[in-house]
Amino acid sequence: MNEALRALVTTQQGLVARRQLNRLGVDWEHVDHQVTTGRWVERTPRVISTVTGTLTHEQCEWLAVLHAGERSMLGGLSAAARQGLTGWERDVVTVYVDDELSFEPVQGVRFFRSRRPFELLRHPRPGIAACRLEPAVLLFAAYQTTPRPAHGVIAATVQQRLTTPERMVEWVDALRPLRWAKPFKRTLGDIAGGAHSGAELDVRRMCRRFEMPQPTGQRSRFDRAGKRRWTDSDWDLRDGRTIVLEVDGAFHLDVLQAMQDHRRARRLTTERRVVVRCTAYELRHEVVEVARDLMALGVPGRVPHTDL
Numbered sequence: 001m002n003e004a005l006r007a008l009v010t011t012q013q014g015l016v017a018r019r020q021l022n023r024l025g026v027d028w029e030h031v032d033h034q035v036t037t038g039r040w041v042e043r044t045p046r047v048i049s050t051v052t053g054t055l056t057h058e059q060c061e062w063l064a065v066l067h068a069g070e071r072s073m074l075g076g077l078s079a080a081a082r083q084g085l086t087g088w089e090r091d092v093v094t095v096y097v098d099d100e101l102s103f104e105p106v107q108g109v110r111f112f113r114s115r116r117p118f119e120l121l122r123h124p125r126p127g128i129a130a131c132r133l134e135p136a137v138l139l140f141a142a143y144q145t146t147p148r149p150a151h152g153v154i155a156a157t158v159q160q161r162l163t164t165p166e167r168m169v170e171w172v173d174a175l176r177p178l179r180w181a182k183p184f185k186r187t188l189g190d191i192a193g194g195a196h197s198g199a200e201l202d203v204r205r206m207c208r209r210f211e212m213p214q215p216t217g218q219r220s221r222f223d224r225a226g227k228r229r230w231t232d233s234d235w236d237l238r239d240g241r242t243i244v245l246e247v248d249g250a251f252h253l254d255v256l257q258a259m260q261d262h263r264r265a266r267r268l269t270t271e272r273r274v275v276v277r278c279t280a281y282e283l284r285h286e287v288v289e290v291a292r293d294l295m296a297l298g299v300p301g302r303v304p305h306t307d308l
Contacts, residue, residue, distance in 0.1 A: 011127070013059045014051035017066040021048065043067075044106055057091075064093040064109040065129055072097045073122055073129035075112055077153070079136035082128070084162050088153055094140075096121070096131060114139075116175070134163055134171035142179040148284070150180060151187045152198055158191050165192035199247035202283040203233045210291040212301035215245070223267035231268065231275075235299045243297050244268065244275040245290075247283060 005024050009016055021031060031048060034040040041049045047066045049055070055063065061082070065072050074082055076094035093109045098118060105111075114121075116135075123132045130136075137157045141150035158165055165188040172181050172188075190204045200217050207214050215233035223229050233245040246264075269275045274297060278290050288307045295301045 009050050012062050012066070013056070015043070015047055015049050015059060015062040015066055017047055019046075019070075020066075045104060057093075060108060061093050062128055064095045064106060067104075067106055067109070068095050068097045068111060071118055073118065073131050075114075075121075075131045075136055076110075076140040077136075079123075079131040080133055080140070080153075080157065082130050083123070083133045083136075085133070085137070085153075085157055085160060087156060120174070133157065134168055135175055138168070138171055138175055138178060138184065141184065142175075147180070147183065148198075151183070151201060154184060154187055155191055155198060155201060158188070165189070199280050199283065200232060202280065202287075203245065203247070206283065206287050206291055207301075209287070210295075210301045210303055210307075212291065212294070212299055221268060223264070225267055227267075229264065229268060235294075237298050239298070240272055241298065242273045243294060243299055244273060245294065246275060246277045248277060248279045 002024070005016070005021070005026065008020060008024070018028070018031065022028075031040070035042050035048070038052070039050075041052055043049050043055075043063055044067045047063050049059070049063075051059075061074060061078060065074060072095050073079070074094065075096035077085070077088050077090050078094040081089050091108065095109060095111050096114050096118070097111050098114070121131045121135050123130050131139075134157075137153055141154055144150040154168065157163055158168065168188050169185055172178055172184055175181075178184070186208075187201060190201050203217075204214060206212070213235060215235050217233055219231050219234050221229050221231060231244045232247050235243045235245075237243065266275075276293065276297070278293075282290050288303060291301060292303060295303070
């Protein structure tokens, strides 16, 4: 193996495209001999690996991009994970290709054709070609069939400090036309306004829907035991009372955890502060009931006739 090929193979985690081998003067007869003797492995008709055995996830990404061609790049959650997004990893590798490319399918790889300008999308950093973070996330979100994962991944990207709401909004405009562009901008506005979780975004959407004032989020308080607490959503009413809504992320299967949450609510409750709880499920699927209960406690709002 000559030095140029050795350097290329090292950079690409042991994977190399046949077109690259040809440029380096390695003919197909030599490649076939290496494969036949078991030193190399033909992973696809277009990609050879100089290592045997099961490929790592990073090697699978190189395989996908090398197979798709020089104008391809990692996209969607694959590109986002490459740039630091956690909690949204997928086993399937997503690769963006230009509209004219035609090639064989590869197991574990999703090829996504796009007519958008690749020069705009491609990240300039060296190494494996990947889409910039913001368009990768927004294009993934735009093709979701339901809004929750779409808005969730946008919120996660900002909350993990990988980008800012302002940069995301700029990319929403740059990718025009983009499906769900207006809802994405509203979500980014909520995040810029201080929403720190999916539940807080759901509360803000509930308030817009039922004409309720937006609450104050993540307010610092001390309970009766002197412990600092952060409340999810507070409404300060004209009569001097405060209504606090605490959102449980899931149904409680742990009795001890449920007891701690109820104790927390009791200790935060005073004559002028009422703490009520709901689940994230209720905010998503029974939001009318949550809104009605808050209005019954004095939070201004209106339930439209269509929601009755």
